[in-house]
Amino acid sequence: GRKSAFLKKAGFINYVIKHFFEDGRSLDVCANRSLATGEFLHYQTVCPRTLYNYVDQGLMTIKNYDLPEKLKRNTKLHHVRQNKKKLGRSIEERPKEIEQRSEFGHWECDLVLGHKTKDDQVLLTLSERMSREFLIIRIPDKTSASVMQAFQMLQKQYSEHWNDIFKTITTNNGSEFADLANLEQVSKTLIYYAHPYTSCDTCDKGTVERYNGLIRRFIPKGDCINNYSLQQIIDIETWCNSL
Structure with missing residues (x-):
């Protein structure tokens, strides 16, 4: 059978473990950054999927409970519920080009x-x-x-550059975003609302959901945000933003 590269690439494995625990980097970030900075060459590393397999096999000191994103990942199919409230333009009307992430300005x-x-x-x-780019307000x-x-406040801050920076905004159907579509009346920004109850799905707005998960490393659920300074x-x- 195919031989495991685990022992042959001990230097890279130790690098991943060190930065995972000391800097809070994910396995994906560790693997990609090691190549981007030139600290390791491709033949000296393994891909992120293999790293996760090593964790599953118990070969690393990193355990599955150290990977909060992995533990909360739901592999069940999502079903879009019908006849739910509609606050504005559906994400299904959003141009397919936005999915390609090739143009700046889609949030x-x-x-x-x-x-x-x-x-x-x-x-x-x-x-x-x-x-x-990630913003917290x-x-x-x-x-x-x-x-x-x-x-x-953001619109005032970016002034005449607003329309170039915020071309579209995708959000969920929560009542807190009920008035967001009003931005279309005072700017060229288009607002899209995700499918009800599936907003955390990757095809809707998984990017911001991922960052929200990272925030939970510092502010666990149930903690008062008032207790954290600006x-x-x-x-x-x-x-x-440094990941």
Whole structure:
């Protein structure tokens, strides 16, 4: 049978383990960065899939419970529920070219909740599909008014460049985004709403959902976002953009 490369590539395996635990990098990031920085050549490494197989086989000190994204991954088929509320333009109307991630300006957005109480703040997250640029904006609550106020702030910040930077925004059907389509009345930005109850699916807005999962490494579910300083939020955003 085919021989395992595990022992022959011990140097690369140790590199992955070191950066996984010390820098919080995923196995994919470790594998790709090792090649991008020139620290290893292709023949000295294994692909991310093989790394995950090593974890499953118990060959590495990294265990499956150290991989929160893997444990929460759902392999069941998603079914789009019919006759649900429609806040605006469906994602099915979104141009297919956006799926190719070849043009800058197409964003996904979502909310990250903390303690889920009325007096706790909320994080508005946005991710650009091509560049993977990630933004975190702290807002007072999860109301549609607070969400719109944050976008109005962004629109003022980017000024005349807004239409070039925010060409489209894809979000879910939550009531907090009910007024987001109003941006179309004051700009050229087009708003698309994901399929109800399948917004975390990769084909809808999986990019921002992935970053939301990374935020949970620093702000676990149930923690009050009020307890985290603005600098800490900025540090999390910087860390996400450095991957």
